Amino acid sequence: MVLASSSSRPLAPVLSVPVRARVRRRSPALLVLTLALLAAVVLAGAPSARAEIPPPGLGGFSPGFLITDTRMFDFESMTGAEVDAFLEERGEKCIDGTDGAACLKNFTADTPHRAETAYCAAIPAARNATAGRIIADVARACGVNPQVILVMLQKEQGLITTRNATPRQLEQALGFRCPDFDGCDPAFGGFAQQIYHGTSRLQEYGDPARNYRYQAGKTYDIQYSPYAFCGYGEVKIANRATAALYNYTPFTPTQATLDAGAGAVADDVCATYGNRNFFRNFSLWFGSPTGAPADRHPISATWSKDPAAPFTDVPYGSSIFFTEIAWMKHTGLSTGWSDGTYRPLEPIARDAMAAFLYRAAGSPEFTPPEKSPFTDVSAKTSIFYKEISWAESEGITTGWPDGTHRPLQPVARDAMAAFLYRASGSPAFTAPASSSLTDVTRDSSIFYREITWADAEGITTGWPDGTYRPLDPIARDAMAAFVYRMSVD
Numbered sequence: 001m002v003l004a005s006s007s008s009r010p011l012a013p014v015l016s017v018p019v020r021a022r023v024r025r026r027s028p029a030l031l032v033l034t035l036a037l038l039a040a041v042v043l044a045g046a047p048s049a050r051a052e053i054p055p056p057g058l059g060g061f062s063p064g065f066l067i068t069d070t071r072m073f074d075f076e077s078m079t080g081a082e083v084d085a086f087l088e089e090r091g092e093k094c095i096d097g098t099d100g101a102a103c104l105k106n107f108t109a110d111t112p113h114r115a116e117t118a119y120c121a122a123i124p125a126a127r128n129a130t131a132g133r134i135i136a137d138v139a140r141a142c143g144v145n146p147q148v149i150l151v152m153l154q155k156e157q158g159l160i161t162t163r164n165a166t167p168r169q170l171e172q173a174l175g176f177r178c179p180d181f182d183g184c185d186p187a188f189g190g191f192a193q194q195i196y197h198g199t200s201r202l203q204e205y206g207d208p209a210r211n212y213r214y215q216a217g218k219t220y221d222i223q224y225s226p227y228a229f230c231g232y233g234e235v236k237i238a239n240r241a242t243a244a245l246y247n248y249t250p251f252t253p254t255q256a257t258l259d260a261g262a263g264a265v266a267d268d269v270c271a272t273y274g275n276r277n278f279f280r281n282f283s284l285w286f287g288s289p290t291g292a293p294a295d296r297h298p299i300s301a302t303w304s305k306d307p308a309a310p311f312t313d314v315p316y317g318s319s320i321f322f323t324e325i326a327w328m329k330h331t332g333l334s335t336g337w338s339d340g341t342y343r344p345l346e347p348i349a350r351d352a353m354a355a356f357l358y359r360a361a362g363s364p365e366f367t368p369p370e371k372s373p374f375t376d377v378s379a380k381t382s383i384f385y386k387e388i389s390w391a392e393s394e395g396i397t398t399g400w401p402d403g404t405h406r407p408l409q410p411v412a413r414d415a416m417a418a419f420l421y422r423a424s425g426s427p428a429f430t431a432p433a434s435s436s437l438t439d440v441t442r443d444s445s446i447f448y449r450e451i452t453w454a455d456a457e458g459i460t461t462g463w464p465d466g467t468y469r470p471l472d473p474i475a476r477d478a479m480a481a482f483v484y485r486m487s488v489d
Contacts, residue, residue, distance in 0.1 A: 052297060055261030057280035060292025063222075063252045063301040065238040066279055067148070067289035072202075072241030074145045077286075083146055084132030090160045090285075101165040104153075107131040111192045114141070119203040123196075134192050142199045149174075149199055151282045155249075155274055174198030206244035214246040221305040222252045229310060229326030230270035233301025249274035255300040267488045269327060311342035319344055321477045324484040333359045333483060344477035347410035350397075351377075351384040354407075356479065357396060357423045358387040360487050366390045374405035382407055396422040410473035413460075414447040420459060420486055421450040429453045437468035445470055459485045 054060075078086070087104045094103035102108075108130055114123040120142040126133065139146035154160040156175040171184055173194035178184040188197050205212055214220060216239050221232040233252045237243045246252075251272040256265050258276060265271040282289040306316040310329035316322055325342060328334040333356055336342045348356075358364075368389040372378050379385045388405060391397045396419055399405045411419070421427075431449040435441065442448045451468060454460045459482055462468040474482075 054295065054297045055259065055280075057283040058258055058261060058276070058298040059283070059294035060288055060290060060296045061258060061276070061279050061298030062290070062292065063233065063275075063299070064236045064242065065290050065292075066242045066245050066275060067282065068291065069239050069241045071289050072145055072148055072206075072244070073143050074147075075139045075143050078136065078139075078146045080130065080133035080136035082132070083135050083150070084130050086150065087131055087160065091162070093163050094161075095164055097164055097166055099167055101167045101170055103162070103165050104131040104159055107165075107170075107191065109134065109190075109192050111137075114196060117200065119143075119200050119207075120196075129192075131191070134195055138195050138199045142196075142203050144199050144202050147282065147286045148202070149195065151278055151285065152198065152202075154281050155277045176201060202244050202248065205247035206240035208240070212243075212247045213250065214243045216240045216243045222246065222250065222301065224254050225251055225270045225272045227269060227327070227330060229307040229323060229330060231303060231307050231316075232305035234304030235301045245275060245278060249278075251275065252301045258298040258300055267485060269488055270323065311336045312340040314342050314344055319477050321481045324480040325477060327484055327488075328356075328480045331359075333487075334480065342476060344480075345475050347473035348476050348479040349408050350405060350411055350415075351382055351388060351407035352476075353411045353416070353419060353479070354387040354391040354397065355384045356483055357419060358390050360483055361423065364390070366393070374399050374403060376404045377407055391419075394422070395426075411479075412471050413468060413474055414445055414451060414470035416474050416479070416482065417450040417454040417460065418447045420482060421453050424486065427453070429456070435468075437462045437466065439467040440470060 084105070091103050091105045094105065096102050096106055108128045111123075111126045111129050111134060113125040114120070116122040120138075121140075123137055123141045126137070129137070135146050135149050138144075139149055150160060152174055157169040157173055159165065159169050159173060162169065170191045171189045171194075172178040173191050174197075176184075176194055176198035177188040183189070184194075188194065204210055206216070208215055214222075214237055216237050219234060219236040222235045223232055224230045233254075235246075235252055237246065251274065253272060253276040254265075254270060256268065257271045257273060260271075262280065264273070279289060283294075288294065307322075307326065309315040310326040314322060314325050319325060321344070325334075325344065329336065329342075334342070366386065366389070368379065368386045372385070373389060373392040377385060377388050382388060384407070388397070388407060392399065392405075397405065421429075429449065429452075431442075431452045435448070435452050435455070437451065437455065440448060440451050445451060447470070451470065455462070455468075
């Protein structure tokens with residue numbers, strides 16, 4: 001990746017966190033955003049200067065121009081029979097589900113008469129209409145390219161190439177009025193309903209008279225993901241078709257997301273793939289949606305707006321672990337202090353560590369015992385009595401030989417590795433004969449296995465001089481990074 005040395009936004013200071021801890025097998029989201037930010041200026045100005053071969057299907061991708069109006073609204077590009085042939089070819093390995101869900105190549109349904117609307121002509125009722133006919137009839141009536149509908153079906157539910165269609169995929173075919181983690185509005189559920197209403201909305205979303213959020217010819221700060229803490233890219237929307245797609249899927253991909261081609265970016269909650277996949281699949285199946293040269297490397301939207309601070313003492317740019325801390329706040333894993341601060345450089349106390357791990361486990365149902373498992377922890381003396389008792393019941397913490405937990409004592413780096421190893425279910429792991437960390441040996445650390453496991457997993461490594469410093473306390477910002485890496489797949 002080409003990095004811009006002239007970026008006006010400097011890298012966040014390293015503070016007291018080890019630099020080496022950022023070089024690991026699984027990339028943190030903040031590193032993804034930093035690379036995207038640094039690359040944006042050069043790539044936007046001269047995408048052809050990159051030496052790499054563009055990922056298949058993404059050559060010529062530009063965030064503000066996803067498809068021409070001509071391609072978007074070419075409703076005669078395919079007949080119903082041609083759509084059915086396409087579904088047969090692309091879905092050749094699909095097998096109808098035993099739950100009654102048919103592959104699109106085998107799908108038929110009775111469709112109702114649909115009256116003329118402001119965006120679609122009337123559609124007569126049909127009996128046993130194939131998926132191809134349903135798509136082509138709606139495309140013609142609503143003036144939308146059936147190729148666009150096919151690509152949207154793949155983008156939303158993977159229906160075109162699935163090997164086993166499910167009732168859910170058919171019910172939520174275009175994702176229209178189907179909120180995440182919830183079912184579709186009954187009035188819009190089902191394949192035929194989804195095709196009609198989702199396609200009609202593509203016309204409506206681009207209509208400037210309707211005043212939807214994104215309009216052609218205007219420049220916007222568009223989020224990289226549903227998480228506002230991931231930041232915003234500046235996108236100038238070139239035309240009505242692109243405006244419609246952003247109103248349908250209101251996120252723009254980061255450079256790392258584009259560079260991943262068809263893949264996902266590891267451990268990155270800031271990566272979204274909808275508009276990337278629309279462009280990619282259209283290009284691979286039907287040719288470039290914009291006519292841009294396929295040898296031009298895809299470019300992301302340049303960074304335009306900093307995210308709001310999750311805590312008063314963690315403004316954007318103040319910590320290399322900003323994204324991880326913001327993620328902790330967003331997910332409820334950390335509430336910070338009553339004065340609105342997070343105190344990122346303070347050591348994490350043993351009671352707060354138990355609270356982090358309890359929340360990371362999903363705050364499971366747990367009734368704390370009347371008698372504490374530790375002599376220095378009780379419901380009256382600790383606000384985290386429930387969490388500490390839960391951690392003890394799960395074997396995550398065993399306390400000290402004298403029966404104490406020492407809840408306000410800082411968590412040392414060796415104990416942190418042990419906590420995370422146990423919280424992960426104490427996975428099978430054969431510790432190496434010798435550690436790459438120069439100050440960690442079998443003889444020097446009772447947590448040798450746990451430390452080398454954390455190192456092997458990329459959850460933590462060490463310092464630039466090759467040491468781990470097992471007895472040093474863990475700061476709250478680094479703790480956020482460790483919990484993030486352990487939790488985000």
